[in-house]
Amino acid sequence: MSDLLERLRGRGWRMTAQRRVVAEVLNGEHVHLTADEVHARAVAKLPEISRATVYNTLGELVSLGEVLEVTTDKRAKRYDPNAHRPHHHLVCARCGAIRDVHPLGNPLADLPDTERFGFTVSDVEVTYRGLCPDCAGA
Amino acid sequence: MSDLLERLRGRGWRMTAQRRVVAEVLNGEHVHLTADEVHARAVAKLPEISRATVYNTLGELVSLGEVLEVTTDKRAKRYDPNAHRPHHHLVCARCGAIRDVHPLGNPLADLPDTERFGFTVSDVEVTYRGLCPDCAGA
DNA sequence: GCTTGACTTAGACAAAGTCCATTGTAGGAT
DNA sequence: ATCCTACAATGGACTTTGTCTAAGTCAAGC
Ligand SMILES: [Mn+2]
Ligand SMILES: [Mn+2]
Ligand SMILES: [Zn+2]
Ligand SMILES: [Zn+2]
Numbered sequence: 001m002s003d004l005l006e007r008l009r010g011r012g013w014r015m016t017a018q019r020r021v022v023a024e025v026l027n028g029e030h031v032h033l034t035a036d037e038v039h040a041r042a043v044a045k046l047p048e049i050s051r052a053t054v055y056n057t058l059g060e061l062v063s064l065g066e067v068l069e070v071t072t073d074k075r076a077k078r079y080d081p082n083a084h085r086p087h088h089h090l091v092c093a094r095c096g097a098i099r100d101v102h103p104l105g106n107p108l109a110d111l112p113d114t115e116r117f118g119f120t121v122s123d124v125e126v127t128y129r130g131l132c133p134d135c136a137g138a
Numbered sequence: 139m140s141d142l143l144e145r146l147r148g149r150g151w152r153m154t155a156q157r158r159v160v161a162e163v164l165n166g167e168h169v170h171l172t173a174d175e176v177h178a179r180a181v182a183k184l185p186e187i188s189r190a191t192v193y194n195t196l197g198e199l200v201s202l203g204e205v206l207e208v209t210t211d212k213r214a215k216r217y218d219p220n221a222h223r224p225h226h227h228l229v230c231a232r233c234g235a236i237r238d239v240h241p242l243g244n245p246l247a248d249l250p251d252t253e254r255f256g257f258t259v260s261d262v263e264v265t266y267r268g269l270c271p272d273c274a275g276a
Numbered sequence: 277g278c279t280t281g282a283c284t285t286a287g288a289c290a291a292a293g294t295c296c297a298t299t300g301t302a303g304g305a306t
Numbered sequence: 307a308t309c310c311t312a313c314a315a316t317g318g319a320c321t322t323t324g325t326c327t328a329a330g331t332c333a334a335g336c
Binding site for chain 1: 281282283284285286287293
């Protein structure tokens with residue numbers, strides 16, 4: 001998305017080949033790649049890009065609110081370019097496939113005051129788990 | 139809980155000092171310790187217990203359904219002895235405090251068929267985030 | 277085209293977790 | 307009570323994921 005790149009340049013981001021490539025890799029719907037996966041795809045386009053730069057760039061994109069960190073997987077964080085429409089995730093317990101989903105209702109409203117222990121609750125993260133059609137299809 | 143130990147012995151678990159100590163450490167409400175924290179507390183009661191044994195025992199307790207793995211923290215998995223009453227978690231974004239919570243309603247019902255992509259959805263995991271009273275009180 | 281501070285790099289380091297060969301022991305058998 | 311043996315514990319090597327740093331490179335403004 002050159003949209004994204006424009007926006008970042010406007011925010012004073014110095015444009016480099018490495019950052020362009022990372023932004024290109026993080027493009028599309030239902031994209032939830034680990035840092036290593038991003039690195040592997042970036043290397044295919046720009047062989048000399050380093051792991052550290054991928055980590056740095058992902059971290060910056062997260063700070064800037066352009067990419068979300070998702071932790072559906074207990075092993076590695078995943079990076080989600082769909083940061084502008086709030087959503088939750090549906091994960092296949094067998095193969096790990098991840099889809100963006102948009103449930104009805106607001107789970108925040110379902111948490112009664114008596115269950116808040118005085119916390120100021122500001123956010124909720126929901127992960128649905130099950131089997132994808134491929135993995136369920138006997 | 140000797141309840142737990144009894145149940146496990148009934149299932150053919152060989153009872154050892156190490157397993158007893160790990161089970162003792164995992165006792166109480168709102169307990170969500172990392173493996174290393176479990177190890178530290180276990181060492182206080184049984185100095186020679188090894189890290190590997192703590193990991194093995196926690197893994198077995200999870201397989202047996204007696205302990206839940208919780209991943210509210212992106213760093214280390216946490217182990218939750220409250221496995222018999224389904225619940226969700228409320229996490230302080232600042233200090234990491236974790237409380238068990240029991241929301242109303244069933245978030246599974248809030249996911250329309252059109253948002254299921256053919257998945258067989260069987261479970262949902264909800265994490266509320268905010269600030270605990272201590273961290274919110276400036 | 278210079279200059280310069282921001283960016284990139286390779287590799288060391290760290291934290292969380294797994295694996296394995298060896299040693300120890302719980303609990304049934306005698 | 308003692309023996310046996312399959313199961314469990316141990317320490318350390320190894321892997322994975324991520325962070326940090328010192329030195330080299332380059333985008334962009336002048
Ligand atoms: Mn997503
Ligand atoms: Mn819990
Ligand atoms: Zn699947
Ligand atoms: Zn707090």
